[in-house]
Amino acid sequence: MKSLKELRELKEKALENLKLRNAPEGAKVRIHVGMGTCGIASGARDVFLGILEEINKKNLEGVSLIQVGCLGNCYEEPIVKVIYPDKEPEVYTKVNVEKGKEIVKNLKL
Numbered sequence: 001m002k003s004l005k006e007l008r009e010l011k012e013k014a015l016e017n018l019k020l021r022n023a024p025e026g027a028k029v030r031i032h033v034g035m036g037t038c039g040i041a042s043g044a045r046d047v048f049l050g051i052l053e054e055i056n057k058k059n060l061e062g063v064s065l066i067q068v069g070c071l072g073n074c075y076e077e078p079i080v081k082v083i084y085p086d087k088e089p090e091v092y093t094k095v096n097v098e099k100g101k102e103i104v105k106n107l108k109l
Contacts, residue, residue, distance in 0.1 A: 016056070028062035029107055034079040036070030042077035043096065050097035051080070054104040062109060084108065 033039070033048045048067065055063055071079045076093035080103060083089045092103060 028085065028109060029064070030083040031063065031065045031103075032068045032071075032081040032083065033065070034069070034071040034077060034081075035067040036074075038070055038074035039077045039079065044078035046097050047078045047080065047095050047100040051100045051104055054101040058104065060104070060107070060109065063104075063107065082107070 031051060033044055033051065035044050035048065048065070052065055055065060068081075071077075071081065073079060073093070078093075078095045080092045080095045080100060081089050082092070082103065092099065095103070
């Protein structure tokens with residue numbers, strides 16, 4: 001970092017990312033990424049960041065991205081759950097970064 005301006009820009013970007021993670025009011029879709037130790041060991045952190053990148057790239061509104069603990073099927077990690085109002089959740093297993101971005105591209109908003 002070479003200037004106060006760069007620091008402010010970094011802060012603004014971080015705050016925007018946090019808004020996604022705190023379930024914005026009126027969010028139509030919630031995306032949960034299992035980030036228990038089993039998920040993290042299987043690559044869930046990279047999946048989470050890839051999904052976040054895709055949401056930001058598409059400038060999607062009404063979507064929240066949330067870290068959750070273990071989802072109970074450690075052998076299927078990384079696990080991503082997409083929750084729509086009034087529908088059964090969609091659960092994706094053995095998700096990699098590319099598959100995570102594809103999930104975002106196929107969201108039904």
